[in-house]
Amino acid sequence: MSDSTHASGADLTLDGTTDWALSGAAGYAAITRNASDIGNLNLNGNSVLSTRRITRGSGAVGRLNFDGGTLRATADETNFMAGIDSVRIYPNGARIDSNGHAITINQDLSQATGNVVTSIPVTNPGSGYIGAPIVSISAGGGTGATAVANYDPATGTVTGVTITSPGSGFTSAPSVAMTGGGGTGATLGPAVTSAAAAPGDFTKIGAGMLTLGGNSPDFTGNTVVQAGTLSITGSLPVSPIIVKDAAAFQPGPYQMLQSISLENGARLNLPLSMDNDYMTVVEGIQVTGGTAKIIPTSTEAPVPGQYILAQSAVSGPGTLQVDFGTTTGGAARVASTFSNDAGTLLLNIASVGSDVTWTNASGNGAWNTNNSVNFLNGAANDKFLGYDRVTFGPSSPGGNIDITGQVAPASIIVNSPANFVFQGTGSIIGQSTLTKQGSGTLTISNANTFSGAINVTAGRLNLNGSVGNGELYVDAGATIGGAGVSGGIASVAGTIAPGNPVGTLTLGDTLLSGTYQCEIDGALSDKLVANGNLDITGASLVLTERSAPSASSYVIASCTGIVTGTFMEVPAGYVLDYSDPRKVI
Structure with missing residues (x-):
C-alpha cells in the first residue's frame, strides 16, 4: 500500500497474520483526519503494520489499541505517534519493531480498567445481507470498544459479532447498534461486559533505538527489550523491565523503576555522572544467569572519581559487571572498581587512559x-x-x-x-x-x-x-x-x-x-x-x-x-x- 491516510472517523482492525506495509515518500497512517472524528486502530493477533508514523487530524481523536499486533517503523521519527490520544495494551500485548531506526513514542502506555466488552449476541440473523453490517458501541461509561459483524454470503444472514477491541472503563452494558450491509431484520442483544484482564507485555523488537517519552504511571505489564535499545526519558514506574541477551535498556536520569531482570548478555546503559541523577530500582536488579553488563555512558571521556550508578539491590545466580569496552570499540584503559554498598551501586575510577x-x-x-x-x-x-x-x-x-x-x-x-x-x-x-x-x-x-x-x-x-x-x-x-x-x-x-x-x-x-x-x-x-x-x-x-x-x-x-x-x-x-x-x- 502506498502513501495512505486511513478513512476519517473509522475503525481499522488488523488481525491474524495480516502484514500491511505503507510505503512511498510519506508512508504514514492517519487514524482520523477531520476535527471531531473518533477513530480506533486495532493491531491484534500476529498482525504487522509497517509505517513511517501514526497520526491523526487536528481536533480529532485517535486511539491505538494493541492485542498482540506489531507496529514496525520504516524511518527515524522523533514523534512516531504524532498526536495519538491513547495507546492501550490488552492481554496479548504489543510489539514495537524499531527495525534499525531511532524512534520516539511520546504517548503514555495504558491498559484497560474497570469492565470491558467481551461479547455481543446476535438475537436475529436477518436476511438479504450482501456485506457485513457496521456495529457501533456507545455509552455505558467506557470508551474504545469496537466490533465487526460476521455474515454468511451464502444465506445473507448475520452469524455473529467479533469484538475487535474490548474498550475500557465500562460501568454498565453499553448500547449497541448495527447498520448497513444491504439486508434487514438482524438484531443484537445487550453487550456482555466483564472485569478487564491484566495487560500483556510491551515488547521492543528489532535493531535500533526506541525511546519512551510518555509518563505511564499505571501500566503494570512487563516491558521486554528483545533486541536493540530501549530508552526511557519519561516514566514507567510499575512495569517490570526484562532485558534479553544482546539487548540494551537505557533509563534516563532520576528514573524510579519497579524491577529490572537481566538475562545473560543483557546490557544496562547507565549515565556516568557526579550529579546524583542515578536511577532507583524498588525491587532490585536480578541477573538471571551468566553475565550481564553495565555500560557507563557519558558525553565525554570519564574522569577519575566515585560515581553512583543506581540505588538497587542485586540478586540472582548471574554476575553483573561494568564494561567500558562496548562504548570504545574494544578494551578500554580504565582502572576502576565496582561494588554494591548496601544497595548503592558504586563505580570508583582511579585512572583513565595513558x-x-x-x-x-x-x-x-x-x-x-x-x-x-x-x-x-x-x-x-x-x-x-x-x-x-x-x-x-x-x-x-x-x-x-x-x-x-x-x-x-x-x-x-x-x-x-x-x-x-x-x-x-x-x-x-x-x-x-x-x-x-x-x-x-x-x-x-x-x-x-x-x-x-x-x-x-x-x-x-x-x-x-x-x-x-x-x-x-x-x-x-x-x-x-x-x-x-x-x-x-x-x-x-x-x-x-x-x-x-x-x-x-x-x-x-x-x-x-x-x-x-x-x-x-x-x-x-x-x-x-x-x-x-x-x-x-x-x-x-x-x-x-x-x-x-x-x-x-x-x-x-x-x-x-x-x-x-x-x-x-x-x-x-x-x-x-x-x-x-x-x-x-
Missing part, C-alpha cells in the same frame, strides 16, 4: 584497539586501548595509518612536519578531540563519528572522509581542504581549499573570515557547502585556473541557510553573483 605516541613499531601501519603494538607508552611499546591520549609527534614516522575496527581515544594530537593519512575500514568514535599542529598535512580518508572539537592550528587538514558533529576551528596560517564532510559548525580564520584538487567540501554552519582558495578546471570548480548559514564577511577569495574555464558560471559556495556578507574583492576577469541568498556564483 599518553601514547605513534611509533609503528610492528611495521604494519595499523591503528586498532588492543591488537597491534604500534605506540609508545612511557618507555614501553604498547597497544592502543580506549580513552588513551594519542600523539603523532615529530619523531613519529609519517605515512598511512590503517584504522581497523573502532578506536575511541580521549584526544588526538598530530604535531609533525611529516604527512599522515588516516585511512582504512575502521573509524574513530566517541568524544575525542583532534588537534592538528606542525607544518605537515593530515589527510582523513575514512568515515568517522567522533564528536569532539577539531582545532587546526598549523599545517593542513585534508578532509576526504567524514567526521562527526564537533566544532571545527582553523587558525590563521592553517588550512582545511579536501572533499569530505564535517557536521559541526566551522570557524575559519585561515584558509579553506576544497577539492583534490577540485571538489566539494561540506561543513556545518560556517563563519569564514580568512581566505577561500577556489580552483577552476575546465567546466568544474571547487565548491564550499555549508549545512546551515554561511558568513563570508571580511573573507578573501583567491581563484586559480588549473585549466581554461569552459563554463559560463560556477557555483563556488552554497548553504542550506543564508549567505551573509561578500568577499572583500573580486578576482580580475570574474563577476560574483549574490542574488540567490543561498549561493555564491
Whole structure:
C-alpha cells in the first residue's frame, strides 16, 4: 500500500497474520483526519503494520489499541505517534519493531480498567445481507470498544459479532447498534461486559533505538527489550523491565523503576555522572544467569572519581559487571572498581587512559584497539586501548595509518612536519578531540563519528572522509581542504581549499573570515557547502585556473541557510553573483 491516510472517523482492525506495509515518500497512517472524528486502530493477533508514523487530524481523536499486533517503523521519527490520544495494551500485548531506526513514542502506555466488552449476541440473523453490517458501541461509561459483524454470503444472514477491541472503563452494558450491509431484520442483544484482564507485555523488537517519552504511571505489564535499545526519558514506574541477551535498556536520569531482570548478555546503559541523577530500582536488579553488563555512558571521556550508578539491590545466580569496552570499540584503559554498598551501586575510577605516541613499531601501519603494538607508552611499546591520549609527534614516522575496527581515544594530537593519512575500514568514535599542529598535512580518508572539537592550528587538514558533529576551528596560517564532510559548525580564520584538487567540501554552519582558495578546471570548480548559514564577511577569495574555464558560471559556495556578507574583492576577469541568498556564483 502506498502513501495512505486511513478513512476519517473509522475503525481499522488488523488481525491474524495480516502484514500491511505503507510505503512511498510519506508512508504514514492517519487514524482520523477531520476535527471531531473518533477513530480506533486495532493491531491484534500476529498482525504487522509497517509505517513511517501514526497520526491523526487536528481536533480529532485517535486511539491505538494493541492485542498482540506489531507496529514496525520504516524511518527515524522523533514523534512516531504524532498526536495519538491513547495507546492501550490488552492481554496479548504489543510489539514495537524499531527495525534499525531511532524512534520516539511520546504517548503514555495504558491498559484497560474497570469492565470491558467481551461479547455481543446476535438475537436475529436477518436476511438479504450482501456485506457485513457496521456495529457501533456507545455509552455505558467506557470508551474504545469496537466490533465487526460476521455474515454468511451464502444465506445473507448475520452469524455473529467479533469484538475487535474490548474498550475500557465500562460501568454498565453499553448500547449497541448495527447498520448497513444491504439486508434487514438482524438484531443484537445487550453487550456482555466483564472485569478487564491484566495487560500483556510491551515488547521492543528489532535493531535500533526506541525511546519512551510518555509518563505511564499505571501500566503494570512487563516491558521486554528483545533486541536493540530501549530508552526511557519519561516514566514507567510499575512495569517490570526484562532485558534479553544482546539487548540494551537505557533509563534516563532520576528514573524510579519497579524491577529490572537481566538475562545473560543483557546490557544496562547507565549515565556516568557526579550529579546524583542515578536511577532507583524498588525491587532490585536480578541477573538471571551468566553475565550481564553495565555500560557507563557519558558525553565525554570519564574522569577519575566515585560515581553512583543506581540505588538497587542485586540478586540472582548471574554476575553483573561494568564494561567500558562496548562504548570504545574494544578494551578500554580504565582502572576502576565496582561494588554494591548496601544497595548503592558504586563505580570508583582511579585512572583513565595513558599518553601514547605513534611509533609503528610492528611495521604494519595499523591503528586498532588492543591488537597491534604500534605506540609508545612511557618507555614501553604498547597497544592502543580506549580513552588513551594519542600523539603523532615529530619523531613519529609519517605515512598511512590503517584504522581497523573502532578506536575511541580521549584526544588526538598530530604535531609533525611529516604527512599522515588516516585511512582504512575502521573509524574513530566517541568524544575525542583532534588537534592538528606542525607544518605537515593530515589527510582523513575514512568515515568517522567522533564528536569532539577539531582545532587546526598549523599545517593542513585534508578532509576526504567524514567526521562527526564537533566544532571545527582553523587558525590563521592553517588550512582545511579536501572533499569530505564535517557536521559541526566551522570557524575559519585561515584558509579553506576544497577539492583534490577540485571538489566539494561540506561543513556545518560556517563563519569564514580568512581566505577561500577556489580552483577552476575546465567546466568544474571547487565548491564550499555549508549545512546551515554561511558568513563570508571580511573573507578573501583567491581563484586559480588549473585549466581554461569552459563554463559560463560556477557555483563556488552554497548553504542550506543564508549567505551573509561578500568577499572583500573580486578576482580580475570574474563577476560574483549574490542574488540567490543561498549561493555564491
